[in-house]
Amino acid sequence: MAILPIIETPDPRLRTISTPVEAVDDDLRRLMDDMLETMYAAPGIGLAAIQVGVPKRVLVIDLQEEEDEEGKPIKNPRYFVNPEIVWESEDASTYNEGCLSVPEMYAEVDRPKSVTVKWLDYDGKSHEETLDGLLATCIQHEMDHLEGILFVDHLSRLKRDMLLKKLEKLRRQKRAA
Ligand code: NI
Secondary structure (H helix, E strand, O other): OOOOOOOOOOOHHHHOOOEOOOOOOHHHHHHHHHHHHHHHHOOOOEEEHHHHOOOEOEEEEOOOOOEOOOOOEOOOOEEEEEEEEEEEOOOEEEEEEEEOOEEEEEEEEEEEOEEEEEEEOOOOOEEEEEEEHHHHHHHHHHHHHHOOOOHHHHOOHHHHHHHHHHHHHHHHHHHHO
16 A cells, blocks of 8 residues: 555646546555555545545545544545435535645535435445435535535635635745744
């Protein structure tokens, strides 16, 4: 496995619409393994392939919500190939979202509280499941990446501009340090 470089905004590649995967084969599994390792190392809870420069409809998610006796997160990786939302709830939930491609910036985003998603897993097996809670939020955030959408696009222009300016300032401070 390998840790891949994560693309950050305003890299135009993040605006790519990713294409469906034709076959879940060993090459794709290698990509998913690398994406997972990259996500854990970042650290993050979700990653879309385009964030490592690959315009394919592939996501990895691990909420790492549970901890073992030593307080270390228990790994429970999930792989989503060609995910599709087939139903969404009218109820919304708000979550303070962040993104590895918009590092260290957070903002509240409203999204449907529950979604029914169809996808193929690591072995190419198909699934359909209704997801809610943080997993519903996370998969909708990651699926946005497949359409070239970032969480900041859900904010008002004023909020978005403020957040992106803050990010630029942070980058300048880091370069100067
Ligand atoms: Ni993201």
